Amino acid sequence: MILSKLAGRPFLLAIGLLVALILPWFVYPPVAMDILCWALFAAAVDLLLGFTGLLSFGHAAFWGGSAYVTGLIALHSGLPFPVAVLGGALFAAVLAVPIGFLSVRLRGIYFAMVTLAFAQMVYFIANQWRDVTGGENGLQGIPKELFGLDLSDPFFFYYAGLPFILAGLLVAWRIVRSPFGRVLMSIRDNPARARALGYSIDRYKLLAFVLSAALSGLAGGVFTIGHGFASLQGVYWTTSGQAVMMVVLGGIGTLWGGTIGAALVVQLHDYLATAGFEETGIITGTIFILVVLLFRRGVWGTARDLIAARQARGRPAPEPDQPKIGATV
Amino acid sequence: MRLLGRSAAVAAAGALLAGCAGGPGGGGGAISDDKVVLAVLTDQSGVYADLSGKNAVEAVKMAVADFKAKYGDKAVTENIEVIGADHQNKPEVANSKAQELYDRQQADLILDVPTSSAALAVANVAKTKKKIFIDVGAATTELTGKQCNKYTFHYGYNSYMLAHGTGTALTKDGAKNWYLVYPDYAFGQDMEKTFQASIEAAGGKVVKSDPTPFPNDNFSTFLLKAPDLDPKPQVLGALQAGGDLVNLVKQYNEYKLRDKGVNLAVGLMFLTDIHSLGPDAMAGTRFTDFWYWNADENNRAWADKFHAKTGTRPTAVHAADYSAALQYLEAVQRGGTDKADDVVAQLEGHKVDDIFTATGTIRAEDHLLTHDAYLAEVKPSSEVKEPWDYEKIVSTIPAAEAFQQPDPACKL
Numbered sequence: 001m002i003l004s005k006l007a008g009r010p011f012l013l014a015i016g017l018l019v020a021l022i023l024p025w026f027v028y029p030p031v032a033m034d035i036l037c038w039a040l041f042a043a044a045v046d047l048l049l050g051f052t053g054l055l056s057f058g059h060a061a062f063w064g065g066s067a068y069v070t071g072l073i074a075l076h077s078g079l080p081f082p083v084a085v086l087g088g089a090l091f092a093a094v095l096a097v098p099i100g101f102l103s104v105r106l107r108g109i110y111f112a113m114v115t116l117a118f119a120q121m122v123y124f125i126a127n128q129w130r131d132v133t134g135g136e137n138g139l140q141g142i143p144k145e146l147f148g149l150d151l152s153d154p155f156f157f158y159y160a161g162l163p164f165i166l167a168g169l170l171v172a173w174r175i176v177r178s179p180f181g182r183v184l185m186s187i188r189d190n191p192a193r194a195r196a197l198g199y200s201i202d203r204y205k206l207l208a209f210v211l212s213a214a215l216s217g218l219a220g221g222v223f224t225i226g227h228g229f230a231s232l233q234g235v236y237w238t239t240s241g242q243a244v245m246m247v248v249l250g251g252i253g254t255l256w257g258g259t260i261g262a263a264l265v266v267q268l269h270d271y272l273a274t275a276g277f278e279e280t281g282i283i284t285g286t287i288f289i290l291v292v293l294l295f296r297r298g299v300w301g302t303a304r305d306l307i308a309a310r311q312a313r314g315r316p317a318p319e320p321d322q323p324k325i326g327a328t329v
Numbered sequence: 330m331r332l333l334g335r336s337a338a339v340a341a342a343g344a345l346l347a348g349c350a351g352g353p354g355g356g357g358g359a360i361s362d363d364k365v366v367l368a369v370l371t372d373q374s375g376v377y378a379d380l381s382g383k384n385a386v387e388a389v390k391m392a393v394a395d396f397k398a399k400y401g402d403k404a405v406t407e408n409i410e411v412i413g414a415d416h417q418n419k420p421e422v423a424n425s426k427a428q429e430l431y432d433r434q435q436a437d438l439i440l441d442v443p444t445s446s447a448a449l450a451v452a453n454v455a456k457t458k459k460k461i462f463i464d465v466g467a468a469t470t471e472l473t474g475k476q477c478n479k480y481t482f483h484y485g486y487n488s489y490m491l492a493h494g495t496g497t498a499l500t501k502d503g504a505k506n507w508y509l510v511y512p513d514y515a516f517g518q519d520m521e522k523t524f525q526a527s528i529e530a531a532g533g534k535v536v537k538s539d540p541t542p543f544p545n546d547n548f549s550t551f552l553l554k555a556p557d558l559d560p561k562p563q564v565l566g567a568l569q570a571g572g573d574l575v576n577l578v579k580q581y582n583e584y585k586l587r588d589k590g591v592n593l594a595v596g597l598m599f600l601t602d603i604h605s606l607g608p609d610a611m612a613g614t615r616f617t618d619f620w621y622w623n624a625d626e627n628n629r630a631w632a633d634k635f636h637a638k639t640g641t642r643p644t645a646v647h648a649a650d651y652s653a654a655l656q657y658l659e660a661v662q663r664g665g666t667d668k669a670d671d672v673v674a675q676l677e678g679h680k681v682d683d684i685f686t687a688t689g690t691i692r693a694e695d696h697l698l699t700h701d702a703y704l705a706e707v708k709p710s711s712e713v714k715e716p717w718d719y720e721k722i723v724s725t726i727p728a729a730e731a732f733q734q735p736d737p738a739c740k741l
Contacts, residue, residue: 028425028433030424034421034425127514128513128514134515136445136446136514136515136516137446137469138446138450140449141476227420227424227425228450229424229449231420231450233421269417269422270422270426272415273415273417274412274426
């Protein structure tokens with residue numbers, strides 16, 4: 001009984017916060033920073049995929065687009081980095097309006113393809129517009145300016161970047177818990193009924209798309225400042241794919257699952273870089289297939305179901321099998 | 330939980346290492362952590378894995394062995410480690426790994442790093458950490474231009490050397506009219522600019538210059554119109570690299586452009602590219618190379634040793650990696666310390682004479698190694714006498730002409 005009480009939401013949240021606070025002691029700080037940024041990016045993608053039922057394959061445009069804008073602001077204005085990061089996030093949100101407007105009417109694979117096409121356009125522009133983006137060489141030497149503080153040590157920058165990521169995750173969590181979030185889920189589960197109830201579902205989807213893009217942009221901006229450069233890799237389609245993969249690994253529609261997916265993927269990449277294997281792609285691919293086959297609901301989704309099952313066993317009378325809100329699609 | 334477990338182990342190991350370093354090692358202080366660590370950060374799984382990759386690590390190990398054999402007991406340290414890391418051609422992985430190599434693995438030198446964006450990212454890390462970085466595999470001139478820094482060196486080749494060498498040599502050889510096709514991104518654009526300038530300076534003319542999409546698998550639009558341009562170009566300059574180049578060359582052969590009087594010159598090509606296409610597909614193609622394993626007895630002797638270890642022949646990049654590692658160790662030996670600033674002082678202006686080049690100079694102004702380059706031609710298979718024997722050296726481009734003048738934008 002005590003255990004089941006402890007497993008409640010505040011307890012998990014406290015553990016999560018604690019892990020976020022002590023992470024750079026256990027994980028190499030730049031890698032820890034990457035985990036944070038990808039965690040927020042994955043949460044943003046999950047907001048669309050898990051809660052609105054839209055699989056975007058073009059979020060690299062927002063992550064990478066914001067990376068360039070953040071980098072440009074930081075390089076040329078000398079403003080403190082939070083301004084640059086927020087500027088990047090704002091740019092991502094603005095960019096998402098026309099893209100979202102033209103794509104949210106579509107569903108499923110068509111939506112994925114159209115968002116992918118837009119992201120490729122952004123990639124093309126970033127590649128061609130060399131005077132601004134540096135083309136293939138990227139923007140290099142982006143400063144970490146914060147009122148003269150020296151943040152060049154990645155350990156300290158982790159704590160400077162952490163509030164942005166936590167704020168982003170909080171926003172994502174609030175969106176999911178809000179009445180607005182409930183409408184999104186109803187659109188996901190039954191768009192016809194949501195429309196019949198009087199909700200303008202395209203506008204809801206568009207707003208969800210823009211919010212998701214803004215959060216992706218926030219993550220991309222912090223990532224850029226952390227690394228000190230913005231590159232074409234950020235707007236390349238594999239970046240979109242990686243975020244979707246993290247969500248699937250962690251569990252679609254769980255929001256926190258993406259964090260676990262991000263931790264797994266980033267750590268794995270980091271480990272494989274010095275492990276001495278040649279075919280890193282085969283190893284990540286195998287792990288991905290195994291997780292999808294063994295944990296249908298992702299790592300976090302499966303763990304949550306197990307906890308729920310344990311709690312149900314401890315109770316005197318079994319509850320009727322209700323569909324859980326926010327369960328995987 | 331597993332995650333935490335592994336991380337805790339890493340942290341513990343890190344603490345242990347740090348403890349060791351602070352302990353008995355603090356004695357002389359000439360060699361940090363009592364060892365010299367050479368880190369080869371390269372592409373072990375992607376498009377550059379063949380021309381650099383794990384064999385680059387072997388080449389560096391050969392340099393360490395030769396260094397130890399040469400100095401024996403007199404070596405400044407017995408303890409030289411070589412570690413390899415894979416950046417997967419992603420600049421962010423290169424960036425994190427470079428920091429980790431310098432900080433946690435006590436790397437004194439990072440080597441190799443193909444892919445321009447990754448190389449520039451590592452150069453910035455080297456600058457902040459004040460540790461030495463010698464790039465071998467990247468083509469961008471920015472490493473020794475606008476984005477140069479005191480701790481970064483560029484070894485082997487760059488886009489200027491490739492374009493200038495081939496453009497000048499062939500134009501002087503009588504190819505007055507050129508048709509250039511270049512991939513439309515930073516590398517291709519830089520190459521095209523240098524090609525144009527070099528061809529015109531040598532008295533030739535670029536009839537037409539077309540950007541092609543990147544990546545691209547169909548070049549027929551560009552190839553078909555080549556013989557009909559006015560005036561008719563004698564040479565098609567293909568500035569593509571890797572997979573694009575392979576596609577272009579295959580189509581060039583299908584359309585039999587050589588029979589129609591349009592010869593092929595290539596911007597960037599490695600031994601491994603010829604190997605994968607087969608020499609007949611490339612026979613007669615001219616390009617600039619900066620080292621060839623079968624060019625003379627010395628190169629061949631080294632290539633034999635390389636072959637014994639790896640089962641394959643070295644590319645020019647492998648030889649440059651070997652030389653860069655060796656010259657670094659020699660600099661440490663001369664200065665008696667691996668402190669980065671002292672090593673930089675030893676390297677600047679140093680004349681390099683080893684199996685990679687006998688005419689090398691590490692320019693003090695911008696840290697570019699200048700050396701002789703070669704105009705090479707691919708042999709037809711009838712002249713190939715043994716596996717990997719694909720090139721013949723047509724002429725030598727002296728070091729003074731092979732590379733660009735120091736960029737005034739570079740302030741070390």
